[in-house]
Amino acid sequence: MSTPRIAVIGTGFGGIAAVIELKKRGFHDIVMLEKGSDVGGVWRENTYPGAACDVPSPFYSYSFEPNPRWPHRFSRQPAILDYIHGVVDKYDVRRHIRLNAEVTGAAYDDATGTWTVALAGGEELVVDVLVSAVGQLSRPAYADIPGRDTFAGPAFHSALWDHDVDLAGKRVAVIGTGASAIQFVPELQQEVAHLDLFQRTPPHIVPRMDKKFSPLHHKVFEKVPVTELAERATWYSVVESLSIAWVYSKPLARGIRALSRSHMKRQTKAKPGLFEKVWPDYPVGCKRILFSNNYLPALAQPNVDVVTDRISSITPTGVVTADGAEHPCDVIVWGTGFKATEFLAPMEITGAGGLPLAEEWKQGAHAYYGMTVPNFPNLFVMYGPNTNTGGGSIIYFLEAQAKYLGDYVEHLVEAGAPLEVRADVEQAYDDAVQAELGGSVWSQCTSWYRQADGRITTNWPWLGAQYKARAKFRAADYEAVSR
Template structure:
């Protein structure tokens, strides 16, 4: 198999990293299936007001394509999408992409040693290697609340923002207080008549050291590349401190908690009683901490109420809480996150008689998040246990792309498809889950864990540890018989 045919599903950061790495190594028989009309993944889809990254852009970007002209340290969605588009153009990725093409399933045939990819159009495409790059945060999640379908006004998820809805002078109900809500609530608060924020669990909030990069910054970054490397390295170190705190250092975690408490106290003092509502009681780091300087001041405004009672039902005219109070609403916005633990769903992935969803019934798992026993020549970008509790996922994606390149190079010289040895993956999974069992992420309910309590999203150590450990070793794999 000197020139394997490769299919990549998704054209976000992960898909682009995979394609660029493969092209650098001389593999060009690549097709990318993208259900949207452009590259960008979550940064194309999430256009809600205030959408931005909570990792500084000098680090939340490819190491091989530094950008000297970021408009802000914490860049907004339009700037990130422009960056992804520019990368796709520069590295000639677009000619490989079939836009508007959704993959509904794929099956591996051991007799032909190929994957048959099933498209939403009914068409099938045969390839040798299947790379999924659909991410963990691509499918909006809606909690099961009685009467949700009866609401009479506009209703939408933050990831599917309806920009045609004018919020001016309206009563708005926001359900959820995660990363998206922390960003869009301060933007819409000044224009709405009233905002009810329904909070199940409050987030820890810490200061957001953002700044606008000036023309001088841009000139220096462009002319002295070392300054970009210093900026990137500095932020790498700072965000990895969060991982160190959650994984290794309780004193450091305590210090970050103290910073968060002081910040949240200061930002809520204008409204008596607000701090007590928004201060978390779970261990810091158990859920993703959030960076913001304007979320809590927005909650302190007269036209906002933070409601901590549970929701009993939704009516055509609003939301009823468990204390029986009806909260009138003209517009309902869901800020309830994503189905992060349902990896690769709703696609049906099969290998012979095996169904991947059934194999993962207790929780998704893969060798370093990338390869799965009994599913040869299947490779996953941003798969199980490759999320980071503090760093940049792009750092992980680049490590995975390098692994993919080594994997495909070895495959090209092999006599048949490659499958990770079950005992190798089993030993790896036991080690990772043992580390996670003692981690802060096992101490509360969050999108890091599935319904069985298994932490399926997060890597239990530093990004540097992942980069060092996740190296392709031929002895970890077996070649299927010719």
């Protein structure tokens, strides 16, 4: 198998990193299957007002493709999508892409050692290696609230923003207070007549050290590239320190909690009682910590109410809370996040012997370093189980995974047969990961990091640097599969 046929599902940061690495190693028989009409993944889909990255752009970008012309330190969605377009063009990725090609499933053929990939239109493709790069944050989640479908006005998820709906002068209900909501709520507050924010559990918020990069900054970054490397290294250290706090240093975690409390107290003093509503009662780091300078001041405005009573139902005209009060509204915006623990769904994947991936993962998704799964030869997952970061940049992880994929495919060619991770190796790895996560800060509250049964399937339990150091391809971890 000198030139394996490779299919990559998804054209976000993970899929693009995978293809660039494979091409660098001389593998060019690649097709990228994208269900949307453009590349970009979450940065194509999320166009809500104020959409931006909460990791500084010098670190939230490929190490091999620094961008000296970021408009801001914390870049907005259009700038990130522009960056992705630029990378796709520069590295000759675009010619591999098929847009509007939604994958519905894939089946491994034991006899031929190949994957048959099914597309929504009925077409099938046969490939040797299947790479899923659909990510953890691609399928919007909604709260299961009685009467949700009875609401008579416009209602949409933040990841599927309806820009045709005019919110000026309207009464708007926002359900959810996660990373997206803290970005779009300040934008909405300035436009709407009234905003009710329905909060189940508040996030810890720390200052957002944003900066608009001037033409002078751009010139210095371009002429003296080491300055941009220094900016990247600085922010690597800052965000990795969050992981150090959650994993290794309770004193550092206490310092971050104190910083958050001071920041949140200062920003809510204009509205008596607001701080008590928005200050979390769980350990710092258990949920994703958020960076914002304008969210809490927006909540302090007279046209915003923070509602902490549980929602009991939705009616055609508004939201009813457990205390019996109805909160009338014209529009509902769901800021309820994503189905992060349902990896690869809704695609139906079957492996060796016809084993459904859903069956392999019925107790929770698991994979060796988040990438390879027993009984699924030549299936590779980018941003898979337990590779999310509680503090760093996912692109750092994706680059490590792309390198692993390159080594994997090179060994596959040498072996001349499909490769499958050894079940005992993957099981020992998963046991170690879950043992560490069981005592981690993420086990101490309910969040999108956890399944309903408490198993944490999203987060890597140690530092990003440790992932990069440990996630190295070793031929001994795999066995060739006879056809």
